[in-house]
Amino acid sequence: MFLASLLIGRYPEPFWMPLRVLRDDPLARQLVLKLRLPRLITALLLGMVLSAAGSALQMIFRNPLVEPGFLGVSQGAAFGAAVSILWLNRHPLVIELSATVFSLLALAGAYFLSTRIRYGGWVLRLILSGVAVSALFSAGVGVLKYIADPLTELPELTFWMLGGLYSVTWRDLAFVLPFALPGIGVAYLMRWRVNLLSLNDETAFSLGASLGRERLILLLFTVSATAALTAISGIIGWIGLIIPHIARRIFGASAEKSLPAAMLLGGLFSMIADDLARTLLPGEIPLGILTSAIGAILFIYLMISLGIKVRSHG
Amino acid sequence: MDKIISLEGIHFQYHPLDPVVLSDLSLDIPSQKVTAILGPNGTGKTTLLHILLGLLKPSQGNTWVAGKEHREYSRRQLSRLIGLVPQFESIPFNFTVYEYTLMGRSPYLNPFQLPGNTDHEIACQSLEAAGILHLAEKPVMEISGGERQLVHIARVFTQGTPILLLDEPTAHLDLQNQNRILSLLKKMAAGGATTVMTTHDPNAAIYAADYFVLMNRGQIAAAGPIEEVITAENLSAIYQTPIRVEKGNGYVMVVMDKERMQ
Numbered sequence A: 001m002f003l004a005s006l007l008i009g010r011y012p013e014p015f016w017m018p019l020r021v022l023r024d025d026p027l028a029r030q031l032v033l034k035l036r037l038p039r040l041i042t043a044l045l046l047g048m049v050l051s052a053a054g055s056a057l058q059m060i061f062r063n064p065l066v067e068p069g070f071l072g073v074s075q076g077a078a079f080g081a082a083v084s085i086l087w088l089n090r091h092p093l094v095i096e097l098s099a100t101v102f103s104l105l106a107l108a109g110a111y112f113l114s115t116r117i118r119y120g121g122w123v124l125r126l127i128l129s130g131v132a133v134s135a136l137f138s139a140g141v142g143v144l145k146y147i148a149d150p151l152t153e154l155p156e157l158t159f160w161m162l163g164g165l166y167s168v169t170w171r172d173l174a175f176v177l178p179f180a181l182p183g184i185g186v187a188y189l190m191r192w193r194v195n196l197l198s199l200n201d202e203t204a205f206s207l208g209a210s211l212g213r214e215r216l217i218l219l220l221f222t223v224s225a226t227a228a229l230t231a232i233s234g235i236i237g238w239i240g241l242i243i244p245h246i247a248r249r250i251f252g253a254s255a256e257k258s259l260p261a262a263m264l265l266g267g268l269f270s271m272i273a274d275d276l277a278r279t280l281l282p283g284e285i286p287l288g289i290l291t292s293a294i295g296a297i298l299f300i301y302l303m304i305s306l307g308i309k310v311r312s313h314g
Numbered sequence B: 001m002d003k004i005i006s007l008e009g010i011h012f013q014y015h016p017l018d019p020v021v022l023s024d025l026s027l028d029i030p031s032q033k034v035t036a037i038l039g040p041n042g043t044g045k046t047t048l049l050h051i052l053l054g055l056l057k058p059s060q061g062n063t064w065v066a067g068k069e070h071r072e073y074s075r076r077q078l079s080r081l082i083g084l085v086p087q088f089e090s091i092p093f094n095f096t097v098y099e100y101t102l103m104g105r106s107p108y109l110n111p112f113q114l115p116g117n118t119d120h121e122i123a124c125q126s127l128e129a130a131g132i133l134h135l136a137e138k139p140v141m142e143i144s145g146g147e148r149q150l151v152h153i154a155r156v157f158t159q160g161t162p163i164l165l166l167d168e169p170t171a172h173l174d175l176q177n178q179n180r181i182l183s184l185l186k187k188m189a190a191g192g193a194t195t196v197m198t199t200h201d202p203n204a205a206i207y208a209a210d211y212f213v214l215m216n217r218g219q220i221a222a223a224g225p226i227e228e229v230i231t232a233e234n235l236s237a238i239y240q241t242p243i244r245v246e247k248g249n250g251y252v253m254v255v256m257d258k259e260r261m262q
Helices: A002-007 A019-024 A026-060 A073-088 A092-116 A122-147 A153-162 A170-189 A201-206 A211-233 A239-251 A255-279 A287-306 B045-053 B075-079 B097-108 B117-129 B145-159 B175-190 B202-208 B232-239
Strands: B003-012 B022-030 B034-038 B060-065 B082-085 B163-167 B194-199 B211-216 B219-224 B243-247 B252-256
Touching (some): A026 A170, A026 A211, A026 A239, A026 A255, A073 A092, A073 A122, A073 A153, A092 A122, A092 A170, A092 A211, A153 A287, A170 A211, A201 A211, A201 B045, A201 B082, A239 A255, A239 A287, A255 A287, B003 B045, B003 B194, B022 B045, B022 B194, B022 B211, B034 B045, B034 B175, B045 B060, B045 B082, B075 B082, B075 B097, B082 B145, B117 B145, B175 B194, B175 B202, B194 B202, B202 B252, B211 B232, B219 B232, B232 B243
Parallel strands (some): B082 B163, B163 B194
Antiparallel strands (some): B003 B022, B003 B060, B211 B219, B243 B252
């Protein structure tokens, strides 16, 4: 699939580049190596990270409807990117850094706020804080959009928010890897342990889990990986929600199997979605729109035909 | 008495502004026996259990477990010593009985480790000991309440701790399932485990326990063997209802005293 994706595109003609062209045409080689390859690796990582983070967060929050955008991470990243586009620098690396910093700030803000709320369990407190922090940052984004120059800044802002991998280079990828790989690695290594974190606090405690510390480690690694990728891709919704669902349905509830499966499925999903984004129309379709459309349709299908079970008691 | 757990001068409240839950509570728990903690609802039984577990830290007082103070144990050491069957366990994902039981091996694995062959074997043996091996592949949330309680107990077996805490293990169960659970507890004590259960039902306690603790308003009202603790005076006082203790040929039973009820 990965190799096939390298050959799918709109050069020299829509949809497929014959191997002969790759051999004979230096421009084609350049295109594949400098543009398509880093983009593909990024798409793969994006899907893996979002699905791993989605799986981990759903377990930690004991709620199958949670996704990485939950703790203000996406909105924080969007705000950071907007700040950078408007005031700092439109250099991609600066946008990425600013988005990462703000999404980590959002996470830290949500976490700090949750420790100050006096009622409710750990999960409820963090969810409430995440909602509040998200709302703050999305209001901030609204303000920035309002004051942005409608001719130069607003289009760039809007396109970034829709999400896409159109501008990814090897340099972007080099910046993302140090965040993405540890995120994927820690989620993969903790794939059995994370089951424990989905039990009642008292049960998990009695089984020897250091709940606060283990949850924090998993959150920190998966969220910073998500933030780094969001910084170059824009907000890509639904992958982190729907892919872990599908993985659990096929491989069972235990994250020992379903988490690695979700990572693979997520990588595959976002690679195919990105192939479609590049190929379907002469112009690029923003990846975020495609994943939302496909994700929402899958979600509706799952809800109607198989019944997604949400248990809210307890 | 050969005691394994000792509480001394325990004082607890959830928040400095909230009411006091336990005040100046001292208690010894005998080793290798079934101890029942009895008392009306809301009297602090679950809080006491969570202090024994180490989940809650008392604001004053000390807890000794197997000769050492609570704080001298690491999280993992403690989880190899004390297991818990909580009163409510909501499981948001469709784990199978087997997957859930296997989680009992966590105290022996580091956070990055997967269960190995020995762990799988122990999980199977525990399911068999609890008599529910045939349920192994069923989702935990789709079996009956009585079976689910047995699954929790199998998970604690898998944990292999010498001390077991059970919070209202027979609440909401019919008589047959109460009998299954309580017989299992007696068998565990006979096998050398120390079992502490809370219950608001004196008859369930009488059926399974060797040692009785009566709690009232965050304090110990009485503690000792059945004849000292399970008396009409004690029970009538703490439940604030006229209660009679009937003794027959090899049985003791607590009933509400209809004649003295208004």
